[in-house]
Amino acid sequence: MKQEMMLIESQIELAPRIFELTLKGELVEQMETSGQFVHIRVPRSDLLLRRPISLAEVNHEESTCKVIYRVDGCGTRAISELVKGQEIDVLGPLGNGFTTDFVKEDDVIFVVGGGIGVPPLYELGKRLKDKKAKLVFLQGFGTKDAIFYEKEFSELGMLMIATDDGSYGYKGHTGHLIEKALKIYPNPTGVFACGPTGLLRAVEGAFSDHPHVYLSMEERMACGVGACYACVCQSKEDPTVNKKVCDEGPVFKSGEVII
Ligand code: FAD
Ligand code: FES
Numbered sequence: 001m002k003q004e005m006m007l008i009e010s011q012i013e014l015a016p017r018i019f020e021l022t023l024k025g026e027l028v029e030q031m032e033t034s035g036q037f038v039h040i041r042v043p044r045s046d047l048l049l050r051r052p053i054s055l056a057e058v059n060h061e062e063s064t065c066k067v068i069y070r071v072d073g074c075g076t077r078a079i080s081e082l083v084k085g086q087e088i089d090v091l092g093p094l095g096n097g098f099t100t101d102f103v104k105e106d107d108v109i110f111v112v113g114g115g116i117g118v119p120p121l122y123e124l125g126k127r128l129k130d131k132k133a134k135l136v137f138l139q140g141f142g143t144k145d146a147i148f149y150e151k152e153f154s155e156l157g158m159l160m161i162a163t164d165d166g167s168y169g170y171k172g173h174t175g176h177l178i179e180k181a182l183k184i185y186p187n188p189t190g191v192f193a194c195g196p197t198g199l200l201r202a203v204e205g206a207f208s209d210h211p212h213v214y215l216s217m218e219e220r221m222a223c224g225v226g227a228c229y230a231c232v233c234q235s236k237e238d239p240t241v242n243k244k245v246c247d248e249g250p251v252f253k254s255g256e257v258i259i
Contacts, residue, residue: 034098070115103128112191
């Protein structure tokens with residue numbers, strides 16, 4: 001982990017309120033696992049808490065990484081106003097990412113994402129593709145306008161998209177896509193997911209006895225490094241035991257924590 005003023009190489013609005021930020025710096029050397037995140041300092045002196053944002057892509061040759069984020073509140077709005085050539089204070093990489101050791105060539109892997117939970121699944125997908133796995137991306141969005149990286153994901157594997165309002169792809173949510181994908185591939189070797197709580201519960205429910213299901217959790221964070229207990233969730237085995245999403249997660253094995 002390192003704190004660095006990273007150079008902004010580009011800032012692009014991919015879809016309404018969805019931005020792709022490319023950063024350059026030495027910190028990239030330490031970005032080893034997909035599913036990790038960075039803690040970004042908001043460029044406003046009155047906003048003290050950093051914002052946790054997942055790594056969407058890492059390029060070690062060029063010392064760059066990309067994050068994709070949605071402008072929700074004042075912190076992400078301030079970040080979205082930065083432009084190429086400016087610098088931003090980044091702490092990272094943080095957290096434990098996705099476990100992919102078990103994946104072998106030709107294994108069928110489901111990668112399930114919802115809305116702004118989709119970004120970390122791109123770097124994950126690239127790494128699984130390097131392992132020659134057969135990838136099935138199942139993605140849910142509110143509406144057509146919120147979709148991003150459709151071409152990028154399609155280049156890595158099969159992509160099925162659902163929208164809540166039916167404006168693109170299947171009408172419905174990712175639970176429906178899982179049912180459809182299971183008809184084509186009834187026994188995926190692994191399942192990875194990132195998105196809202198309802199999506200994570202649907203994945204956990206659909207693959208309850210599966211040995212390789214990994215879920216990326218989101219909790220409000222303060223320190224981001226395991227020191228303040230702002231981000232705890234409960235262990236499923238013993239609900240009196242707390243797990244810190246920032247440093248024991250954000251990725252947990254299904255059944256490890258209460259979602
Ligand atoms: P404000 O409402 O002004 O934020 C106020 C406070 O609440 C801040 O401290 C903020 O960090 C916190 N907060 C608000 N919403 C969330 C949230 N959903 N999760 C955690 N903290 C929150 N969003 C993306 O768009 N892209 C990503 O790749 C992404 N990755 C994430 C990875 C992790 C591990 C976590 C925990 C969250 C991630 N988020 C991501 C959510 C993102 O951190 C929040 O949307 C963002 O912090 C909101 O800040 P704001 O200034 O827009 O909102
Ligand atoms: Fe401080 Fe997780 S955010 S312990």
